[in-house]
Amino acid sequence: MGRKTEADQTPDMVALLRAVGARQDLVAFETLFRHFAPRVKAYMARRGGDSHLAEELMQETMIAVWNKADKFDPSRGTVSTWIFTIARNLRIDAFRRENRPDFDPNDPAFVPDDIAPADAELDARGEAEQLHHAIAALPEEQAALLKLSFFEDQSHSAIAARLNIPLGTVKSRLRLAFDKLRATLAHSGDVS
């Protein structure tokens, strides 16, 4: 494994987030902030276009990252994935004024995971890198559709209308992209 990866050149985000969670390390948090704040702000601006609101939502997201750092579970994905889910939830609250229904793993009716995570943290890192390369290798039309889905907060019918293609085409392209990405990862749920 002598291969130099992109991840090796960036600071170890997991270690930084752990330092924030364990001892409220402000220096570690500043490094996280300098990396993620511009990205979260751009994500927020994609939805609203209002730069003051995007700034405010970015700050709320980063403060939530600080407050919840000890709850980060590296077996479930990268720091970027975790921060994406926090930003997404705040964006739903702010723009849609709807609840985001979510399952509760402590609920007695919740069916627990059936596969024990073996060395899950290491897996998650390797998978994130595989996923990154697989996304980069997607055909342009599929990649563009994924970005619209994730960034613009539009329903698939709205995306279909905007691109002037049938809804069925939006769904089948997304399905092709998702299948391909899922296939690059191990144990990623095997349903058809």
Place this chain on the structure above:
Amino acid sequence: MTVRHHVSDDLLVSYAAGSLAEGWSIAVATHLALCPSCRRRLNVAECIGGDLLETIAEDSPLEDSWASVRSRLQQQQQKMSAEPTPRKTKPAGHRDGLPEPLRSYVGGDVDSLAWRPLGRGAYHIPIKTADAETKVRLLRIPAGKPVPEHGHSGRELTLVLCGSFVDGDVVFARGDIGDVDASLTHQPVATPDTDCICLAVTDAPLKFRSWIVRAMQPFLGI
């Protein structure tokens, strides 16, 4: 229990992206509570979101923002002990009952619900959401009886929570999600052993501005 009918990719990706309306999301999230393999698919979709977030913008200095966040963190630490965060209480549940988030939406578990009669022995509980796109309700179909006629003009998701129903020769049991569009004519029937409780989410019916058209709707069949 193994779930056999799963949530589709388009719903799962929209849910992960945060663009799925609240009504559909209740069915997706409740299915996820019962289906570990779909939670792994959700995890893949969220990892896509994380990867796309990395590439959405370049590094750019945000000095004022950092100064502002740093001072907000310091203020927050001073008043931290003063305000304990309020915890929302959820209605009590059990292993074979209604999972979250559905249980909180209907305000209780299967044995403590205020069912409203729909006729022919069927009952329902309408569920309120903030989205204008969907209509959500919990249905209770008597054992061995067909699902009562309910008009819908678009997509319909049906998530089974108790008992089971048969649609054609396909059985849907707890955790299974049925996903049909309006073009399909079907008549699901509850299996004879026990009442079937399921969550039904449909596109909201067309709403017409004109009171004349509204008054005509039942006759026009729209």
